[in-house]
């Protein structure tokens with residue numbers, strides 16, 4: 214009787230011990246893995262578990278091969294169903310929830326991209342688990358750092374859920390580069406019925422030769438100080454061209470139609486952390502700083518020496534941007 218009791222306890226213990234492993238959703242553009250997904254893999258490696266990468270859509274197999282030899286990637290799951298072609302959160306979430314319910318993953322990571330931000334809370338609701346958004350550091354497999362109040366406070370959160378769900382802020386992790394000897398196996402999985410009533414219709418993408426704002430090493434950003442769209446275009450584009458930089462903007466510049474809203478940096482825009490951030494005619498409102506204050510070097514050009522941007526700038530140039538920017542561009 215005692216040995217039966219011990220065996221029962223042991224099997225209960227095994228059932229309650231989840232084998233540490235991380236499921237990571239990898240986004241693709243066509244057959245290519247996005248830089249944000251490579252940063253998400255870096256975060257997943259820091260958890261220290263074997264990683265299963267999940268790739269979805271008709272080109273998932275081609276994209277999967279790109280990461281088959283990446284450090285830490287143990288297994289690759291793909292589903293080539295057309296239903297996953299556009300990563301509709303309503304389609305993807307039931308699939309992810311069903312994988313997490315039927316296996317032993319202890320962590321699930323997604324990039325904190327538009328798709329990721331739609332998928333994560335839905336998976337959380339389906340599993341009745343509290344997701345963590347935009348983690349910036351992995352302390353241990355169950356403890357993460359994330360900003361809150363628009364980056365004004367930094368939380369360290371210990372998560373007690375069986376599966377820890379998190380979106381990863383790509384600017385806080387370098388894209389993974391290290392290769393391993395081992396090539397991960399690719400396994401195809403089937404479509405999971407979602408009952409989804411949302412349909413993909415179309416998308417309009419701004420095509421640009423410039424680096425992506427989220428992943429650019431240099432960003433030139435313009436604010437209301439540029440006065441209008443003509444000056445924004447005439448002054449900032451040549452400067453960005455010289456520096457091979459992405460263009461960004463403050464919300465005031467976007468609201469005044471100086472540029473497209475995909476360029477907005479800040480609390481309600483994109484969060485960037487390039488090596489160099491050049492803020493031109495931007496005052497440095499707290500909501501703007503939330504999107505760029507982690508940049509390695511910040512250069513600000515503003516005529517008001519009291520402008521808050523100078524409090525976080527490494528290099529400040531007090532003066533008229535209409536004189537400084539053309540001169541800087543010419544000298545470059």
Ligand code: FAD
Nearest residue numbers: 436437438463464465479480481482494496500501516534
């Ligand atoms: P301003 O604050 O008007 O600053 C313009 C600057 O240009 C001034 O400092 C001025 O001295 C300088 N200037 C003018 N002329 C010249 C010249 N000739 N030469 C040099 N300098 C000159 N903002 C964001 O940017 N991103 C966000 O995501 C965002 N989210 C928000 C969310 C909420 C809920 C709210 C309430 C606000 C948000 N905002 C956001 C808006 C934010 O509060 C500011 O209004 C905005 O950032 C100001 O933009 P700006 O610095 O371009 O304009």
